Amino acid sequence: MTKGQLTYPEIGQQGDAIAAAWEQLAKQQEWVEKYIGNTEYDEVIFIGSGSSYYQAQTMATTFRLWLERPASAFPSSDIFLFRDQSSAKGGKKLLVGVSRSGESTEVILAIDSVKGLENWDTCGITCYEDSGMAKQTECLVSPYGKEKSTVMTKSFVSMTFMMQAAIAAAAGGSYSNEMKAVMEQAGAKIKEADDFAQQLLQSNHFTKTIYLGMGSYFGIAQEACLKLKEMSYTWTESYGTLEFRHGPKSIVEPGTLVILLLSETARSYELKVAEEMKGYGAHVLVLTSREGEDTAFADSVFEIGGADVSDEARAVMYLPLLHYVGFWTAVNKGVDPDEPRNLTQVVKI
Secondary structure (H helix, E strand, O other), X not given: OOOOOOHHHHHHOHHHHHHHXXXXXXXXXXXXXXXXXXXXXXXEEEEEOOHHHHHHHHHHHHHHXXXXXXXXXXXXXXHHHHHHHHOOOOOOEEEEEEOOOOOOHHXXXXXXXXXXXXXXEEEEEEOOOOOHHHHHOXXXXXXXXXXXXXXXXXXXXXXXXXXXXXXXXXXXXXXXXXXXXXXXXXXXXXXXXXXXXXXXXXXXXXXXXXXXXOOOHHHHHHHHHHHHHHHHOOOEEEEOOOHHHOOHHHHOOOOEXXXXXXXXXXXXXXXXXXXXXXXXXXXXXXXXXXXXXXXXXXXXXXXOOOOOOOHHHHHHHHHHHHHHHHHHHHHHOOOOOOOOOOOOXXXXX
16 A cells, blocks of 8 residues: 555554553643633633544533533634634633644634633643643643644544543543543454445445534544545535434435444434435445444444443544545545645644
């Protein structure tokens, strides 16, 4: 294989990146207490751009559920250009910047825009301890998330996991045990996911790909959609699972691949949507913590494991297969995932 020599090994390193993030988090418990565990904040706002915004969505969802406190996610640009439309005035805010490089112009501008405002504090998460954002505000650092490739793969997984583990530490109870279980299981299915994606794409020709996910998986579905676009220049879309039925399902026809990120919270409802799409001619791929009689209708099922933890904790376990689908689609088209058209690793204005 001559293409994807940077991206391919980094997808395979996701388990190691999660383990490194877990180890690093243990060294930054003061950061957790100062920011994520600080109940003085009336609202916590996670911001990022591109993949980092999709991470922010999963982080905010986890925060709201596990800490039972208000949190939201926005593109970084919404905060420095439309701050008052995004967050109502009043109350004490914590702005959490999410950026692999820590150099994205928009996240730095957003953090700068609230500096000096009486009711705003800032912090961040990045993979680069010497980045502009890390010098600008106190950050969690995911050390093994550093990448040579342009597209985010192991950095996305390691940063999402690390922030969720920080939220778990602040929440107490069984949440940290769940994140530890994910850390211990995360690498187990990577080789199987690689083989599965190759076989799926060799055996079928898809003209459209749709990603469906709800709750903490909506951001993951958006990320998977972006990976396919970035790596292979394939037009694809992502939707909330039940929302897809309200109009967008009209695009489904034979040749459409529908990938469902199945939750346990809404399992029966989501499977009804997937079965409906199969009836319209779609090839349905279900990613699930556990196969069952209820998934037997699907054309393809990939069991990611993690049935012993919550939907939120399990989120990063969906990503290896989703990343491999993007990777092998690109390679099969003769496109180099290492050299995505029009893209750079750091986006600056």
